[in-house]
Amino acid sequence: MSESNADGMMSPEPEHPSLDEIYQGIKELKREVEDSKKPDSLGWDDIAQEIVGAVTFALPFLFTGEVWETAKDIPIERSVLIFSFTMLLAYLFLTRSMLGNLKREEVFHIPKRLITVAVISYAISAFLIYVYGINAIADFTADQYLNATVIISTFAVIGAIAVDMVR
Numbered sequence: 290m291s292e293s294n295a296d297g298m299m300s301p302e303p304e305h306p307s308l309d310e311i312y313q314g315i316k317e318l319k320r321e322v323e324d325s326k327k328p329d330s331l332g333w334d335d336i337a338q339e340i341v342g343a344v345t346f347a348l349p350f351l352f353t354g355e356v357w358e359t360a361k362d363i364p365i366e367r368s369v370l371i372f373s374f375t376m377l378l379a380y381l382f383l384t385r386s387m388l389g390n391l392k393r394e395e396v397f398h399i400p401k402r403l404i405t406v407a408v409i410s411y412a413i414s415a416f417l418i419y420v421y422g423i424n425a426i427a428d429f430t431a432d433q434y435l436n437a438t439v440i441i442s443t444f445a446v447i448g449a450i451a452v453d454m455v456r
Contacts, residue, residue, distance in 0.1 A: 336405060339449040343410045344417070346448025350441050351417050357427040360437035368439040375443045379403055382450050402453065410445035414438045 306314075350356050383402050384393075393400070415438045418424055424434050 335402070335453050336409070338453045338455070339406055339409045340413065342448035342450070342452030343406075343413045343445040344448075345452070347410070347414050347417055347441050347445040350444050351414075351421060351423060356437060356440055357423065357429075360429065360433050360440055361427070363436055365432050365435065368436045371443060372439050375439075375446050376403070376407065379406055379446050379450060382454075402450075406446055406449045406453070410449050411438060411442045414442040414445050417441070 380400070380403055383400050383406070415434075418429075418434065418437055418441070423429075423437070427433070427437070429437060
């Protein structure tokens with residue numbers, strides 16, 4: 290091996306990117322930044338996150354005797370009030386909180402995410418009460434079953450929104 294060749298191997302000349310490569314890299318970075326600023330549209334990934342959040346937040350309250358006793362003691366009118374309060378809270382979280390970068394999508398002037406969160410949370414709560422046999426253990430009537438669903442769904446709604454807003 291000659292000395293000149295050995296010197297070249299020890300300190301090779303750095304390759305400089307061409308101007309076209311630099312411009313291409315800048316364009317890609319700009320596109321990535323713009324994509325990260327786009328609001329998140331409701332998709333299947335969001336539905337899955339809402340399901341996970343609803344189940345995670347509902348399960349601990351499902352097994353508490355205090356919830357069962359409260360469901361037995363409150364009138365159906367109070368359940369309607371709790372449901373209304375929960376939906377108002379969910380609406381404020383989803384539309385006014387500015388916590389997530391969510392795209393504004395509506396059906397009949399109702400945010401799509403509010404609809405999906407409500408349907409998922411209340412369905413999961415009713416389903417979990419049935420599957421774990423809480424209705425039989427607590428000996429619920431139909432009204433009490435509805436009351437328990439509404440109470441547990443309050444936490445499921447909060448969980449579904451919280452997990453959905455996490456990106």
